[in-house]
Amino acid sequence: MASAARTWLIVVAAVAVGAAVLATVALALRNGDDGMIPDRIQPGAQAPPAAPAQPAAPSAQCPAAVPGCRAVSGRIIYVEAVDPDGDGDAHFVLADTDSVTGPGITVVDVPPRLRPNPLPGVGNHLSAAGSVATGSYGQRQVEAVALGG
Numbered sequence: 001m002a003s004a005a006r007t008w009l010i011v012v013a014a015v016a017v018g019a020a021v022l023a024t025v026a027l028a029l030r031n032g033d034d035g036m037i038p039d040r041i042q043p044g045a046q047a048p049p050a051a052p053a054q055p056a057a058p059s060a061q062c063p064a065a066v067p068g069c070r071a072v073s074g075r076i077i078y079v080e081a082v083d084p085d086g087d088g089d090a091h092f093v094l095a096d097t098d099s100v101t102g103p104g105i106t107v108v109d110v111p112p113r114l115r116p117n118p119l120p121g122v123g124n125h126l127s128a129a130g131s132v133a134t135g136s137y138g139q140r141q142v143e144a145v146a147l148g149g
Helices: 002-029
Strands: 069-080 090-095 105-110 125-134 140-148
Touching (some): 069 105, 069 140, 090 125
Parallel strands (some): 105 140
Antiparallel strands (some): 069 125, 125 140
């Protein structure tokens, strides 16, 4: 019984490899200059028109009335959109050089009144300003009083 199952697996694998080889050969032999070389390096290809650049949102600034304020800025690597304690704030983890929470990362706690709608996602840039406080897990984080792009 085991040898029959093994033979069946070998046949299925051989058919799959054969289909992949045939698809590769068919793509390589099709007519025309398009498809195999990306348009950005293909001779004679027209580049698509560039989308107009969106102006970057200004960076968050520390208000004078906030003692010990820190301004941080970086790429979002994690978003906690649904707050477990239910108070409606959002948490972002930034990859940044300010390193408030740990080496290369800063956690930002955004209260409901500053919560962006829609929330920026992973890969977007965010800046925040606020005092540094201890979070619910004992981590140092920025309690945002201002947000920027």
